[in-house]
Amino acid sequence: MILNIPSSVFPNLSLSIIYTDTKITNIEFISTKKNNKISAELSSDNDITSLEQQIKYQFKQYFLLSGFQFSLAFQFIKGTEFQQRVWYALTEIPIGKLMTYGQLAEKLNSSPRAVGNACRNNPLPIIVPCHRVVSASGIGGYAGDTLTRQNTDIDFLAIKKWLLSHERAGF
């Protein structure tokens, strides 16, 4: 399903959310800027599943409230053992807190670079809070964006900053 992010947060930005009967498996930011409207909205509220209700409700709450914590069921359907270890570790970073790639690497007996690469491949952004990981010297990257290489379509670093300030991580 396509979930619109409130335009007061980011205009022309939506989330594409993939799920099975019971679990979310993939989330992706998509730009609705040029496209003549994305028409993948739910047809009616009658045949909406309870998972879909939960998704809509919880994301609405998340963007509305500063300290809202997700409790949606998710599943990693891809990723190596190492990557999944990193992703699970991300879910243990509490809202409002930050870790550096180096700190996370130390916890996992790995290296900062490898951790950053696993974060880069996080299939469930926002729910699995890779945005709470920053570099030792600054903001770090998000969805492939870095300070030196920026996506032209979506300003992912601006999204990361918004998420962090919204969660009052004090960045």
Place this chain on the structure above:
DNA sequence: CGTGGAATGAGGG
């Protein structure tokens, strides 16, 4: 300050 190399895990040519 800047620059370069090494270590790390994964994917691609």
Place this chain on the structure above:
DNA sequence: CCCTCATTCCACG
């Protein structure tokens, strides 16, 4: 094999 990544640290000038 080679290279490139959402990094970091340490050595050198």
